[in-house]
Amino acid sequence: MGIPAEYLILVISFAIVLFLLLLKFLFKKTLTPVNYRKANESITAYLYLLPSFVVLSIFVFWPVIYSFILSFFKWDFQNQANPAFIGLENYKKLFQLKNPIDVSFNQAFFNSLLILLTFIFLMHWIFDIKKIQNKKHKNIVKIMSILGIAGIILTVFFNVIGIISSLILVIAYTILAAKKFAYNTNDKLMGRLILFFVFIFLTSKIGILDIIKYVSIAKQEADFIKAIWNTTYYVLLSTPITIFLALLIALLMNRKLFGKTFFRTIYFIPFVTSVVAVSLVWQWIFNDNGLLNYFLQQMGFEKVLWLKDEKFTIPTVAIISIWKLIGYYSVIFLSGLQNISRTYYEAAEVDGANPWQKFKFITWPLLSPTTFFILIVSMIGAFKVFSEIFVLYSGMPGPYNNSGLTVVYFIYDKFYTQQRMGEASAAAYVLFGIILLFTFIQIKAGKKRVHYDS
Structure with missing residues (x-):
């Protein structure tokens, strides 16, 4: 029986501590006082970092590495104790169609x-x-x-x-x-x-x-392709709207307004509120006889089946996410706006610049580092959408036809419901690859477009 990985990490950590202490003792005997002081500072810093590294290794690094290895194994309820190596079969199953398309x-x-x-x-x-x-x-x-x-x-x-x-x-x-x-x-x-x-x-x-x-047929014949389709649709729908509205609110809060602190708090409250509580409230709002349909009927419109029509599934979830995250991103934007020196605006006013020109040539370029950070963080968060769908549809991936099936929901279903942990691990690393690709593209595209105020 092998040694558990957690114990092995702890043993290695203690060995590193002993090694660093031994180095301190040897350096004290062999190095000059100046060099010893520099070495001692470095070793002390590593000793302080070691506990955090141990915790991260046990709860983050090792599970990530272990799950990647098991994505190449047949690891399900029947083979939980003895996973069987099957190579790339788990990855192939993700994109395997139930009924292959008739195409050469x-x-x-x-x-x-x-x-x-x-x-x-x-x-x-x-x-x-x-x-x-x-x-x-x-x-x-x-x-x-x-x-x-x-x-x-x-x-x-x-x-x-x-x-x-x-x-x-x-x-x-x-x-x-x-x-x-x-x-x-x-x-x-x-x-x-x-x-x-x-x-x-x-x-x-x-x-x-x-x-x-062909793509339309494929997403109906493979659940994972449908999950990627829905997730991408959600990201493209929610991320730009969230960033635009957050920037607009930040610009308003950056002005001299009465009760500005109160409004900052109001906008930030949804972010710190439980996702479950938020989703339950919005479930009542979107209900057939909920608050939103009540107002629509009062204005003369027909009732909309927000939670029962598949075409509204992703837009409904996007509305909840935008409402929840807009305050958080607006606070970050506000912090970026307040870091821009007023001297730029004063010089622009002397030159006769109007508000739009000041925003275009001063605010937007100098706010690009903040925008770049929010764009990456919001996109990564959007790809991981799960809780809103799970609560809003009472544990189901949408009303029907998997209209709310996202990649994270697919991973959850494979792991906890179907007990196919190997396929779930493979799906998780496909999602990791997608996020990594988009992040890399954003970093490459942002190198020449992000301006830092020196």
């Missing part, structure tokens, strides 16, 4: 290639336009871009005028590159044009409507 490998390959090229195309187009300095040239390219995007839409949705769309796009981008609006040299022109020719060819032959159809 070539179709699947070219559909995937089309999605990739679509994103590459749009990103290049956007960044090329942003690099144009001359306003007149930028307006010309914007007009050509509108024509090009119209060509894309016609090609994608009608599939009959691919040649016309191709010509519009190629002419537009040729003007953009050949006139050197975006680049000092046009050595990248040929590669870009080849990319766009391939893109237009694929959209003409395949069409994004087919891809949308």
